[in-house]
Amino acid sequence: MPNNAQGLRKQIADDVSASANHVEKLIADCLINDGEFRAAIDGDTLGFVLRKVLYTLVGEQKVAQIDLPIVHNVSEMVVNIAGGEAKIAATVHIHQPITAFIKFRYTLENDPRTSKRLRLKNNKIDVEEVTRAFDVGAKVALKVMGVERIARTELSNPNAIIARTLPPQLAPHGYAGKLERVELEFNDDCLEVVLSPA
Numbered sequence: 001m002p003n004n005a006q007g008l009r010k011q012i013a014d015d016v017s018a019s020a021n022h023v024e025k026l027i028a029d030c031l032i033n034d035g036e037f038r039a040a041i042d043g044d045t046l047g048f049v050l051r052k053v054l055y056t057l058v059g060e061q062k063v064a065q066i067d068l069p070i071v072h073n074v075s076e077m078v079v080n081i082a083g084g085e086a087k088i089a090a091t092v093h094i095h096q097p098i099t100a101f102i103k104f105r106y107t108l109e110n111d112p113r114t115s116k117r118l119r120l121k122n123n124k125i126d127v128e129e130v131t132r133a134f135d136v137g138a139k140v141a142l143k144v145m146g147v148e149r150i151a152r153t154e155l156s157n158p159n160a161i162i163a164r165t166l167p168p169q170l171a172p173h174g175y176a177g178k179l180e181r182v183e184l185e186f187n188d189d190c191l192e193v194v195l196s197p198a
Contacts, residue, residue, distance in 0.1 A: 020052040020169070027166070027195065028173035036181075036196035043079040046191055047088065049162075051077040054104075058092050070154045071096040075099040076103075084186045085121060094130055098138040101130040102147055108158060109186065116183035116194070118158040125151050159184055166195075 023045055030037040043047075058072050062161045076091035085107055092102045107121040127148040132137040154161055159182045167178055183194040 020048045023048050024052075024166075024169050024172045026173040028170040031170070031175050031177065031195065031197070036194065038194050040187070040190040040192050042190055043081045043086065046081065047077045047079040049166075050079060050088065050090070052169060053161060053165050054090055054092065056169075057150075057161070058094075070094060075101075081186060081189050081191060084188060086186065086191070098141050099132060099135065099140060100138050102142070103128040103130070104154065105152060106151075108155075116159075116185050118184045118186070120152070120155040120158075123152065123156075125155060127151060162195075 023041075024152075026039075027037045037126075054077070055072070055074050056072075059070055072092055072094045074090060075093045076089060078089040080087045087107050088104070090104045092104075094100045094102070102123040103126075106124065109121040111117040111119040125148065128193045129142050129147060131142070162184070163179045163182045167175070177197040179195050180198050181194065181196040183192075185192045
C-alpha cells in the first residue's frame with residue numbers, strides 16, 4: 001500500500017509541476033539572465049502558479065497533528081482577473097490519509113496600505129469541507145487541522161507565500177537564489193509581477 005501511495009503522490013506532483021513548468025522556466029531564465037522577472041500575467045497563468053502554490057501549502061500541513069504525507073491534488077483552480085482584483089475558486093482533493101474535498105472561494109485585491117502587495121479582500125474566505133457521509137474520522141481530522149484558519153493565515157500575505165514557495169520550484173530550472181523583492185499589483189485585467197533576489 002505505501003508504494004501505491006508514493007506512486008500516486010509522484011504522479012500527482014508531476015501533473016501539477018507540468019502545468020506550471022513553462023511559467024517557472026520563464027521566471028528562472030529571466031532571474032538568471034536579467035537579474036529580475038517582470039511581466040503582466042493573465043488569469044490562466046496566475047492559475048498555474050496558484051495551483052502549484054496551493055499544492056505545496058497543503059503538502060506542508062499535518063492531519064490531526066500527525067505528520068503524515070498527504071496524498072492530494074488540486075482538482076480545480078479558476079482565476080478571473082477583472083476590475084483590479086482576482087476571484088479565485090479552488091478545490092483540493094485529499095486522497096490519503098483521509099478522503100475529503102476542500103473547496104476555497106476568495107478574492108485577492110491590491111492592499112491599499114502597502115504598494116505592490118496583495119491581500120485577501122475583506123479578510124473573507126469561503127471554505128467548504130466535503131467528506132463521505134459517515135466518515136467521522138475525516139470530519140474530526142479536518143476540524144482539528146483548522147483548514148479555514150490556515151488558509152486565512154497563509155493568504156494574509158500572498159507576496160510572502162510567493163517568496164517562500166517559488167524558489168524551490170525554480171531550482172530544477174537552474175535558479176538557486178532567494179526572492180527578496182516580490183511586487184504584485186492588479187491592473188484592470190492582469191497581474192503586474194516583479195521578482196528579484198534583492
